[in-house]
Amino acid sequence: MRKKIADDIYYVGVNDRQKGLFENLWPLPQGVSYNSFLINDDRTVLIDTVDVCYSDLFFKKIEAVLNGRPLDYLIVNHMEPDHAGSIRLLRHFYPGVQIIGNKQTFTMLAGYHNITEGLREVKEGDTLESGKHRLTFHTAPMVHWPEVMMAYDETGKVLFSADAFGTYGTVNGAVLDTEMNVAHYWDEMIRYYANIVGKYGNPVQRILKKLSALDIQTICSTHGPVWRENKDKAIALYDQLSRYESGNGVVIIYGSMYGNTEQMAETIACSLAANGIKEIAMHHASKSHSSYILRDVFKYKGIMIGSPTYNGQLFPEIDAILKKIAACEVKNRLFGYFGSFTWAGAAVKRLAAFAEEVQWKVTGDPVEQKQSMNNETEAQCLALGKAMAQALQ
Secondary structure: OOEEEEOOEEEOOEEEOOOOEEOOOEEOOOOEEEOOEEEEOOOEEEEOOOOHHHHHHHHHHHHHHHOOOOOOEEEOOOOOHHHHOOHHHHHHHOOOOEEEEOHHHHHHHHHHHOOOOOEEEOOOOOEEEOOOOEEEEEEOOOOOOOOOEEEEEOOOOEEEOOOOOOOOEOOOOOOEHHHOOOOOHHHHHHHHHHHHHOOOHHHHHHHHHHHOOOOOOEEEOOOOOEEOOOHHHHHHHHHHHHOOOOEEEEEEEEOOOOOHHHHHHHHHHHHHHHOOOOOEEEEEOOOOOHHHHHHHHHHEEEEEEEEEEEOOEEOHHHHHHHHHHHHHOOOOOEEEEEEEEOOOOOHHHHHHHHHHHHOOEEOOOOEEEEOOOOHHHHHHHHHHHHHHHHHHO
């Protein structure tokens, strides 16, 4: 069945419900879509391809729209293999197709697919006319690869945005947001942003400024729904995330071997709730995947981390998530920390060093517990939770 997005514009993407981990890192409990779009005008224009594993279905969808017509152009907005994986096969089936990209696109195209001919280089502000439709190109380096660009259809007021504004999760039957319940996609957009775009807040701000001059009525990302009714919400969410703005909630991340550090985390959470904080997310670092922890680090302003001392170091799973958080370069967070030990404490000292590294504002007095909780450490945990709550309010 052909899925029409706008005049002459068709969805030819696919769903992937087989892959367990995106980039072999991030869980996909609801799968993921690889979105591609075809403009069936006087000249035909394909925007991006799909993962090569789904090329058979992809080419059937293309042919259903073309109905024997040639494919004139392929626009490559992003060279990551989940979107560019089928380019070599596409050139095989449509040998006359002209591939449109920028200078960095073509360097990667040669490296991945050994394609060096039949190319048309475009730069910022260049255009392509297919008949009724006129596309302009806008470079978006480091959102989230250096070659990324976006194509804007002036006729339909449609932005083909590469990975920007994308989400995890398949599109189930409908593609347009006006034809589905999109409630579950917002958290998945935050998780996708935190996992994939994360540290590139400044490049995102630059492209948002550039896009603000366009009359965008529809956003076609390479993952997730086509945004029309919710286009402004999607743009606003990206603006918020790339400014590292967050809600007045708290994420508590902790490691615990025998439950003592976990008891500290529970006490702090009770104190937060008692002092008016309603948004509290808790993650045992040995059970929660880092994908979801990073999502909540981007969602909430208060970050509280606890660790037992393990071989004179941080608990390994806490050490691992701290490295991932630091790599995202998240800014403007309030930080509280706590830890425990049996015979020689080191975790709290190392959490203090982490606070300096990421330059978060330390809130409340850190709590260090020897062995199990007593009245004194319970009072200190309650005080730490109260201090975070007051700082947020």
